[in-house]
């Protein structure tokens with residue numbers, strides 16, 4: 288038996304049987320963990336309403352033998368991020384972010400790797416809690432999060448030959464279009480793509496903006512302005528990149544799509 292005391296963000300909750308809950312949680316000590324909370328729906332003494340989506344909790348649990356599932360003994364709430372539930376776009380992006388973390392953060396991470404991811408997730412939830420998430424914020428946060436979770440598209444140099452100077456516009460303000468290969472996860476210079484098809488053609492300015500977005504910290508993201516055409520191009524790149532490299536469409540994507548759609552934006 289190994290006892291574990293730590294903090295966690297609740298990523299996913301599944302009711303199990305009459306009163307139990309299975310949880311996926313992001314922890315600073317070992318990344319994602321799966322936990323069983325026996326009697327979670329009945330015991331306010333042990334769990335005091337802590338085991339819900341978005342909740343930042345401190346917990347105590349026990350792992351026995353070779354089981355990968357933690358038995359949760361007790362949990363208390365540190366922050367419920369209630370602001371995420373007061374506005375639809377915040378709630379939508381919050382759910383989307385938790386689903387990404389649930390898919391992309393592995394179990395059994397070493398603490399030095401898990402701690403920065405945990406801190407990052409807390410910072411994103413804190414930021415989103417005070418924002419209305421429009422298409423621009425969605426693009427910026429989505430790209431930033433993918434990078435934090437280890438999935439970075441390559442925008443500033445050719446993914447095949449590695450050269451920056453071969454990309455159109457690299458030597459000056461030429462606004463040419465650059466080929467982006469979704470499967471290879473990056474841009475491809477004209478020499479390397481010669482005679483081949485199957486690329487997304489994207490304005491150099493869009494790629495520069497996305498590269499800049501990935502290099503800024505969360506606190507600095509608000510500085511980056513993205514115009515209409517850049518947003519549409521960026522959205523297509525990021526969505527196709529994510530579908531290919533995750534191998535699926537996240538469940539929260541269509542929900543977010545609905546919230547961020549032009550029809551809804553014009554009503555708002």
Ligand SMILES: [Zn+2]
Nearest residue numbers: 445448476479
């Ligand atoms: Zn090349």
